[in-house]
Amino acid sequence: MEVVVQDLELAYGDFVAIKRLDLTIPDGESVVLLGQSGCGKTSTMRCIAGLESPTGGRISIGDRTVFDGASGKVVPVFKRNVGMVFQSYAVWPHKTVLENVSFPLKMKGIARADRRRQALEVLEIVGLAHLAERGASMLSGGQMQRVALARSMAMSPSVLLLDEPLSNLDARLRDDLRVELRRIQTERGLTSLYVTHDQQEALALADRIAIMQEGRITQLGTPEQIYGSPVSASIAGFLGVTNIFPIAPSSTPRSLELTDHDITLRSTYPVPRTAASVCIRPEDITVTLEQPTDRVGHDADTNYLSGTVEVAVFQGASIRCKVRTDSGLPLDAICAPPAVGTFAPGARVSISIDSDRVKVLPNEAPVSDIPQAVAA
Template sequence: MKVGVEALELTYGEHRAVKNLDLTIPDGSSVVLLGQSGCGKTSTMRCIAGLESPSGGRITIGERTVYDGASGTSIPSHKRNVGMVFQSYAVWPHMTVLDNVAFPLKMKGVGRAEARRKAIDVLEVVGLGHLGERGASMLSGGQMQRVALARSMAMEPAVLLLDEPLSNLDARLRDELRVELRRIQLDRGLTSLYVTHDQQEALALADRIAIMQGGRITQLGTPEEIYAAPASASIASFLGVTNVFEVDSLDGNRAVLADQGGQLLVDEAEAGIPGTRFACIRPEHVRVTPATGEGAATATNRMRGTVEVAVFQGASIRCTVRTGTGLAIEAICPPPVTGTLATGSEVSLEVDARAVRLLPEDVTELQQAQEVVAV
């Protein structure tokens, strides 16, 4: 079902955790709230679930208003038909896997045989059909998280809310379950809201990503839009853009940097945007090669520098290079064909002018659309 949030406010004493927030999750769509700890994303989810009492605004699930500050309407959590999956697995260790999934159905008044059938069906969906009779205490962490997901899905909720459910798992298992979660969401057409501070999870699981900062949504878009065009330098930095340099002034299509005293060639379209203060370059857009003459190129920044640190990551090397003007630039590049990219190596850097984004430091007003458009 469609979920609507209008002008949502949540305060704790004098602290405003959520500030005039608007968000729409279309039926069957997956929206991810992405942001640093303390930005208000979990508080927003808990308001939708009915686990927090908002200070104002309106929340609808389908055609039903579950909270309205103006009229005083507030439907209890257990009557909102939402399923929640938390960081902690909350699996009953003394029960079998099947009983864990069937138990909430029985508490809801579903007959024993019907509850068992639904539990078996949903365990097959999450890939645990063969473990139905196993004791829950004998499961791995990833299997327990699947049981928690199955238990929520068995209730056939109108909306599925997931609060960083993969954060307690190891890196490889997180990668596997991201794919599995996305498959389940798409196959079953689940309306879902996912909370995370992990950008890779957000990119993998979302139809739309809502970036939250300071209790507000500061950017809303598809994963491709968010990744390619962050709205501010602070968002870019959070999304892994490690090369963020303050701009002192623009000289045509050259950005004069404030502290380092160097310059960066930028695209003419970027140079024409007023009020920009920071030059942002993704590390994967920096090309590192053995030191050569700087040469001249009309559309390329070319610099020489010294490798300060290089970290081998298998398919890539992440390194920091200090240029002659004192600029520290991070790069993610393939290993060299010959030799090594060792600390102290003299290298050349190349950055296409089109890869340099000029951005304001922060988004000062809500700039996202008022409604998430279905993909």
């Protein structure tokens, strides 16, 4: 079912955790709320579930209003038909896998034979039907998380809410369950809202991502849009762009003057009128062991620099380098291993950066540009 949040506010005394937030999740879509701790993403989810009492706004699930600050209408959590999967699993250790998954069906008054059949169908989807009679205390962390997911799915929720459910798992298991979660959401056509601070998780699980900062949605779009075109330097930094340098107000695309370093760069991006920064992804920097030459500066298409490798980390198919240019600019680069030689600390290198890879972004998204809804 479609979920619509309008003008939502949540305050704790003088502190406003959610600031007039609008959010629409179309039927069958997966939206991920992505942001740092304390930005309001979990509070937003808890308001939708009915676990928090907003101080204003309106929330509807399908054609039913579950909260309306103007009229005072509040539908209790157990009548909203929402399924929640928590970070802490919340699986009953004294019950079997089947008993855990059957519990919400029992609360709905479904006959024993029918709830067993429905629970086994859901366990088959999450790959745990063969463990139906096993005690939950005997499961691994990943298996318990699957039980929690199956239990929420068994109740046929109008919307599935997931609050960082994979954060307690090891890296390999997280990767595997991301794929499974995405498969299940897509195959079942579940309307879902997923909360995380992990950008890779968001990119893997979302139809669309809503970036939250300080209680507001500051950018929304598909994973490709969010990753490729962040609207501010602060968002770019959160998404993993490590080369972010403030520029002087007098800068132009042809001459970006870095405020903290005696260097200029060339870009194809317009310069905002507000405080702005240069943002360069590590993978967009080319580093070679060729002896530096006098070709330092820029032409119409490329910026050329010389520098020294400070740190090099082997990552299999790539090497991550910390390079400091002769003018003192620190750069983080991801590049292929050189055909001859190594990027050893102290090695002299040539650096090139295409001008269309030097993005110029405002430091923060202007409030007037913050999207007021997540719509299809």
